Amino acid sequence: MPNQSRPPVKFTKPPVVEVACAVLFENLTDFKTVHFGNFWELIKKDFPNVDDAAPIPPVVEDSPSPFADMELLSVPPLRRALFRNEDRSSLIQIQPDRFVFNWKREAGSADYPSFVDVNAKFNEYLSGYSAFLKDHEICNESLTYRQFELTYVNRIDNSNGLDIYGYDKVLIDHSINPQNDRFLPKPEMINWVSSYALPEGQGRLHISGQVPGNLPESDKFLQLTLTARGISKDISEEGRKGWFELAHYWITHAFTDITVSEIQKDFWGRTL
Numbered sequence: 532m533p534n535q536s537r538p539p540v541k542f543t544k545p546p547v548v549e550v551a552c553a554v555l556f557e558n559l560t561d562f563k564t565v566h567f568g569n570f571w572e573l574i575k576k577d578f579p580n581v582d583d584a585a586p587i588p589p590v591v592e593d594s595p596s597p598f599a600d601m602e603l604l605s606v607p608p609l610r611r612a613l614f615r616n617e618d619r620s621s622l623i624q625i626q627p628d629r630f631v632f633n634w635k636r637e638a639g640s641a642d643y644p645s646f647v648d649v650n651a652k653f654n655e656y657l658s659g660y661s662a663f664l665k666d667h668e669i670c671n672e673s674l675t676y677r678q679f680e681l682t683y684v685n686r687i688d689n690s691n692g693l694d695i696y697g698y699d700k701v702l703i704d705h706s707i708n709p710q711n712d713r714f715l716p717k718p719e720m721i722n723w724v725s726s727y728a729l730p731e732g733q734g735r736l737h738i739s740g741q742v743p744g745n746l747p748e749s750d751k752f753l754q755l756t757l758t759a760r761g762i763s764k765d766i767s768e769e770g771r772k773g774w775f776e777l778a779h780y781w782i783t784h785a786f787t788d789i790t791v792s793e794i795q796k797d798f799w800g801r802t803l
Contacts, residue, residue: 540783543800546691546755547643549684552653552775553624553631555589557675559664562627567612570625570663574656578614578623586611586626591678592734592761623656628677630660646779654772676766679734681759681778683786688752692798696791698742698753704789705740720744721753729781733774734761736781738789755790757782 571581586608611626620641624631632653636643664670687693687701698721699707705723707713721742726735737758742751759778763770787795795801 537784538803539780540787541801541803542795543802544691545643545799546685546687547683548636548686549633549682550643550646550649551631551633551680551682551684552650553629553680553682554657554674554676554771555591555629555678555680557677558628559669560627561669562609562664564609566667566669567609567625569667570660571612571614573659573663574614574623578616578621580615580617580619582613582615584611584613584624587624587629589628589677590760621652625660630657632656646783650775650779653775673768676762676771678760678762679771679774679778681775681782683757683782685755685757685786686752687755687794689749692794693751693753694749695798696794698751701753701790701794702740702755703791718742727781727785729759729761729777731764732761733763733777734759736778736785738785740789755786757785 571578609627611624611629614623614625615621618641619637620635622631622633622635624633632649634644634649634652661670661674664674687698693701697717699717702721702723704725705721707717721740723740724738726737728735737760739754739756741754741756743754746752759781761774763774763777765773787801792801
């Protein structure tokens with residue numbers, strides 16, 4: 532098991548553009564379309580913008596098969612509702628089996644506030660959502676959690692070091708042999724994926740690095756996504772909070788493991 536006594540990782544200018552905290556729970560069969568509006572009334576002051584989207588299908592670590600969570604329905608599944616704040620930097624997503632809180636770096640929005648702040652907002656609004664479900668007799672007991680998920684999305688481009696180091700060098704776990712007589716040129720696109728087991732059977736950390744093709748060199752970017760997905764043995768609220776602390780610890784240390792240290796110091800302001 533990797534050492535978990537390392538000090539926390541800190542950056543003053545991290546390339547993170549999105550953080551999503553999510554919980555998947557047993558489907559709320561008494562949740563109806565009208566409840567989307569009922570919940571919006573409670574948060575409308577802080578989240579005045581509303582959108583609809585298709586529901587996110589459940590992806591559960593160690594599920595017996597990708598079809599294990601399918602069920603026959605007499606009516607189409609309910610949509611996913613998205614509630615955004617004024618500057619669109621905060622987003623709440625709900626559907627009958629999922630609650631998500633996102634921070635997103637939108638144009639003109641504030642810099643990344645820190646995991647402590649994002650996680651606190653997630654806990655606050657999840658608590659309010661749980662109370663709403665009880666008040667409307669949709670779920671009289673505590674939510675039955677099936678899985679927790681924490682995702683960090685990073686965008687590395689010419690504004691934060693990509694033009695200096697090159698996407699073929701930023702990802703040190705996906706390095707290219709620099710031999711002088713190499714036949715292949717620098718790749719036009721990259722799609723790299725790896726997964727790692729979290730301790731004590733609490734899930735996995737999934738990492739993907741993508742460089743899209745068909746872009747001019749000056750517009751190229753590396754999207755680096757780290758997602759921890761799983762569940763703790765203790766599924767109480769305290770157990771849930773502990774799992775997210777563990778997930779954050781793994782994501783931040785993994786991020787420093789897989790990227791070249793020079794860019795961390797020179798462009799992302801790593802202090803610890």
